[in-house]
Amino acid sequence: MTPENRNHNAAARTRRAFLTMGAAAAAGYGGWSWLRSRPVEGGVAWPLRSVLRRNETVAEAYFSNGHQSPALSPSQVDPNPRRNGDVGLGDDFKPAGWVLNVESSAGAERRQVTMAEIRELPRVEQITQLNCIEGWTVVVQWAGARFADFTDKFAPQGRGARYVGMQTPDEAYFVGLDAPSALHPQTLLCYEMNGAGLSSAHGAPLRLVIPVKYGVKNIKRIGRIVYTNNRPEDYWANEGYDWYAGL
Amino acid sequence: MKHLEEKHPLAIRWFHWISFPLLFLMMWSGLLVYWANDIYRVGWGESTLFHFFPDGFYQRLNLQQRLAEGMALHFFFMWLFVANGIAYVLYLAFSGEWRKVLPDRDSLRDAVQVTLHDLRLRKDAPPQGLYNGAQRIAYTGVILMAFGSVATGLAIYKPVQLSWLAELLGGYPMARWFHFWLMIGFCSFFVIHIAQVIRAGWDNFRSMVAGFSLVDSAKEVEVVHDSGK
Numbered sequence: 001m002t003p004e005n006r007n008h009n010a011a012a013r014t015r016r017a018f019l020t021m022g023a024a025a026a027a028g029y030g031g032w033s034w035l036r037s038r039p040v041e042g043g044v045a046w047p048l049r050s051v052l053r054r055n056e057t058v059a060e061a062y063f064s065n066g067h068q069s070p071a072l073s074p075s076q077v078d079p080n081p082r083r084n085g086d087v088g089l090g091d092d093f094k095p096a097g098w099v100l101n102v103e104s105s106a107g108a109e110r111r112q113v114t115m116a117e118i119r120e121l122p123r124v125e126q127i128t129q130l131n132c133i134e135g136w137t138v139v140v141q142w143a144g145a146r147f148a149d150f151t152d153k154f155a156p157q158g159r160g161a162r163y164v165g166m167q168t169p170d171e172a173y174f175v176g177l178d179a180p181s182a183l184h185p186q187t188l189l190c191y192e193m194n195g196a197g198l199s200s201a202h203g204a205p206l207r208l209v210i211p212v213k214y215g216v217k218n219i220k221r222i223g224r225i226v227y228t229n230n231r232p233e234d235y236w237a238n239e240g241y242d243w244y245a246g247l
Numbered sequence: 248m249k250h251l252e253e254k255h256p257l258a259i260r261w262f263h264w265i266s267f268p269l270l271f272l273m274m275w276s277g278l279l280v281y282w283a284n285d286i287y288r289v290g291w292g293e294s295t296l297f298h299f300f301p302d303g304f305y306q307r308l309n310l311q312q313r314l315a316e317g318m319a320l321h322f323f324f325m326w327l328f329v330a331n332g333i334a335y336v337l338y339l340a341f342s343g344e345w346r347k348v349l350p351d352r353d354s355l356r357d358a359v360q361v362t363l364h365d366l367r368l369r370k371d372a373p374p375q376g377l378y379n380g381a382q383r384i385a386y387t388g389v390i391l392m393a394f395g396s397v398a399t400g401l402a403i404y405k406p407v408q409l410s411w412l413a414e415l416l417g418g419y420p421m422a423r424w425f426h427f428w429l430m431i432g433f434c435s436f437f438v439i440h441i442a443q444v445i446r447a448g449w450d451n452f453r454s455m456v457a458g459f460s461l462v463d464s465a466k467e468v469e470v471v472h473d474s475g476k
Contacts, residue, residue: 009251010251010459010461013251013457013458013459014453014456014457016457017453017456017457017458018456018457021264021456024264028268043315044315044316044319045319047323048319048320048323049319051319051322051323051326052319052322052323055322059405059408062405062408063408064408067407067408067409067410068407068410069406069407069410070410070414129406129419131406131419132284133283133314133318134283134284134314135280135281135283135284135423136284136286137419137420211407212407212408236315239315240315240316240319241315241318242318242319242322246405246408247405247406247407247408
């Protein structure tokens with residue numbers, strides 16, 4: 001090969017390669033622009049929402065009651081657990097008049113459950129981590145009744161439902177849960193934190209503790225529980241967060 | 248006299264250039280997430296030398312109040328990042344290219360000499376094949392860092408389902424800490440990598456795009472000899 005041929009070959013290959021790279025970069029940029037301009041679904045571009053749903057399917061396939069949040073020791077408990085979020089915790093709430101409204105079978109089965117009835121369920125204590133979606137963590141000693149026990153006692157028809165929805169009494173805060181996560185053995189209807197009754201700021205008289213979910217799903221001051229086959233709305237999922245939010 | 252010599256296979260070049268925007272997107276969306284709990288710093292006790300990150304950093308890069316978006320992006324692009332990484336490692340393994348990338352017994356000594364040379368403390372650069380010892384260590388290190396980012400990422404993504412992994416890494420907060428510092432590691436790698444690419448010049452840069460290098464025919468003997476071909 002003569003030197004001219006070689007240089008020609010090098011120049012041609014260089015040109016071709018840079019054109020290919022330019023085209024690939026343009027395609028990548030095009031894909032990005034497409035993604036950024038998609039209509040929003042629940043606060044986030046629909047392709048992202050769609051992948052969050054697929055991630056949920058993957059997570060559900062791996063989910064197991066045997067996968068548990070590690071049981072921690074009393075020495076690890078945070079004496080002043082940080083709290084976030086007061087949506088649904090308005091001042092006009094009267095704890096004395098509180099009852100829990102429970103619905104299943106598409107509203108055909110309705111009943112009210114009192115605090116005394118919940119306290120009659122087997123009491124479970126656990127020291128587990130609460131992982132905030134922001135990235136911080138607190139270790140708390142919780143006490144309450146297993147949500148699975150509650151379901152068997154007060155809403156056995158609810159066992160077959162695909163989802164569970166919960167709301168504060170003023171309906172300002174609400175969470176949606178997949179049934180397997182709600183019925184996980186570490187999911188508690190909690191009435192005590194760190195050996196004392198729940199404070200109002202932590203969700204008295206009854207809050208959810210669900211270590212298989214981010215903190216946002218650990219709804220405080222539960223007023224209503226619905227067993228349903230329709231995916232319940234979720235306060236933070238409407239703001240662009242993952243509906244599943246599973247850990 | 249110069250002649251054309253093949254340097255980087257097409258697959259390596261694609262993996263390289265695909266990983267670049269993906270790593271960038273993972274780091275950027277990761278910063279959108281990190282902002283919500285930006286607790287890491289360099290310091291001792293009460294005194295902080297540097298806080299990750301100052302408010303001006305978030306403001307300038309518009310990283311504030313975008314946690315939901317950051318998570319959605321992170322958990323979208325993670326699939327592409329992992330897929331590209333797995334494909335790259337499999338390619339290295341099955342093509343035999345790993346021989347050019349993994350450090351060998353001379354790499355550490357070579358790397359020290361290369362570093363001294365780059366810092367102008369040593370006059371002559373040690374003879375080298377496709378990659379010198381410093382490059383082998385750096386490029387293998389980046390693969391291991393990516394692996395570490397995926398492992399720590401999984402631990403903080405599913406700390407209950409994968410509690411064994413989170414425990415192995417010292418718990419959720421520790422895994423998050425590692426995940427963060429790996430990101431800083433990638434930034435450091437990026438800065439040095441770009442500086443070295445600029446220093447190495449056009450022929451080297453072109454070789455990562457077009458695949459070939461133009462080599463002095465006199466030099467070629469040396470290269471062939473040293474790479475043991």
